[in-house]
Amino acid sequence: MKIFYAIQATGNGHISRAMQLYPYLKKFGEVDFFLSGSNASLNLDVPVKYTSKGCSLFYSACGGLDYWKITKNINLYNIIKEAQSLPIRQYDFVINDFDSITSLACKLQKVHSVQFGHQASFVSKLTPRPAKKSLMGEIVLQHFSSAPKNIGLHFENYDSFIRPPIIKEEIQLADPVDKKYITVYLPSFDRFCLEKAFNDLPDIEFHWFLNDITTKTTIRNVTYYPVNQTYFNESLISCHGIITGGGFETPAEALYLKKKILSIPIQNHYEQECNAAALKKMGVPVVYEVGNHFDKIIVNWLNSETINPEIKANCIPETLQYLFDTYND
Template identity: 55%
Template sequence: MKIFYAVQATGNGHIARAKELIPYIQRYGQVDVFLSGNNSNLKVDLPVKYQSNGVSLFYGNRGGLDYFKMAKELSLFNIIKEARSLPVDQYDLVINDFESITSLACKIKQVPSIGFGHQASFKSSLTPRPNKKDWMGEFILNNYASATKYIGLHFEQYDEFIYSPIIKEQVLLASPKNQGHISVYLSHYSDEVVASYLNQLPNQLFHLFSKKEKTVNQRANILYMPIDNALFTESMINAAGVITGAGFETPAEALYLNKKLLCVPIKGQYEQLCNAAALKNFGVPILANLNANFSKQVEAWLNGANQTQLHLSFNTGTIVEKLMETAASMHVHQEEFNQYELDHLSLKFR
């Protein structure tokens, strides 16, 4: 079976998830990755066959999106041209992790696809939203990368097609410790802005993961570290707590490890506000921004009760089985993708 897997490379979460998933998906056939976007800081160790700048999100220095840079990078002509040339019709299965060019290509060529990932969970009205809905944010979540069917991932199973987060093997096999430091990843702020607040707590050691730093070095109470998946995960496993945005993968892993978690959502990113609403149900404090009260907020957070721990109802292998069962139900190239083959593989790899 030939499998086309579109991976959004805006941010790091989609790539980190793909690294965990692909070995399981490869049990069912050959996987070719389409990597779209140019705003990830992670090393890409995936079977990439196609690549595009795609549609990327860029962040400013003070917690929000850089709309000018986003508009400058956007070319509708190129997107349509790339969608027409993308060979989705040459594959038995198209998996789309919130990637717009693949979605358009499938519409143009009338190819069925599965929308897979965290954003797919927002197809359900039962998935948490903030008290004030954003109609534009809802429109983007529902139409940016539409598909034939959906497999969603979220902190809890809010609907029947929503499953557990994909947790990295490094986290699943970890023996968490508390070595006293706090792991910090706030990509929507500059290092200088974040450091000015962390320096207000001189007796607390912070591991600050930076887009600029190439080596590990310490200045005052901050250990600056380059963005590296394994390095960040090791820091988080041994941390007293984690301060990050209201994304999906990092908060999920922090909650799974039963680490104290403090989230600062990206301003203007509706999906993060939705995640923040879900995280509040776990008892996670949410800060609207970094402000003059930051040191007091961090001290109160560290001295407060732990949040509710996240437990996995489905493992990665089971989620991929559900993905393939969904593909079978769409009758994608039935001669190569029949139920007998799925049942045989399911039994073989359990």
């Protein structure tokens, strides 16, 4: 069997999931990957056969989306041309993890596919949303990478086709400890936006992962790390808590390890607002703006009760078997 797997390379969660799934997928057949997008920072250790600039998100300096840069990097003519020429008819099975080009290619070339991943869970109206829904956000979630079949991943089983998160083996096999420091992963924030707040808390040690850091460096109470999966896994396993965005994979791993979490969703990022709504339902603190008093927000968070909702790790062989069975129904 020949398998085509499309990965959205906006952010690192899709890439991390693909690397975790690849050894299991190989048991079903030969896998070729299509990497669509241009702003992930993790190296992808799988056989990438096709690449595209795709549709990527870009961030402003301090926690928001850069809509001008997003719009400037979208070329509709190229997207349609790539969708028409993408050789998906050569494959027996098409898996789409939130890529618009693959979705369009399947429609134009009349090829069956399955949307698999976190975004697929939003096909269900039962998946948590914020109190104020976004019409445009809903359109994106419902149609950006739509497919005839959907298998979603989320914190909880909100609907029959939604499965637990893919948790990396390193996390599942870890023996978590508490070394009292705070891990920070906020890719939509530049260093200057938050550094003063961390330095104003000299008694707290921070491990801060930043895209523009190339070498691990400690300055005062902050150790700056490059975005590296090995470093990050080690930091998360031994931290007291993590300050992160409103993504899916990182909060899921932190929940699995029973770490204290502070979620700061990217401003006007509807999917992250939906994730934040789900986290809030589970009792996890969410902050929508850091302002000039982020140090006080951190102190209040650390002094608050730690919430440890139970989440399960995905049984990958079982989910993949379900995926292939669903595809052929």
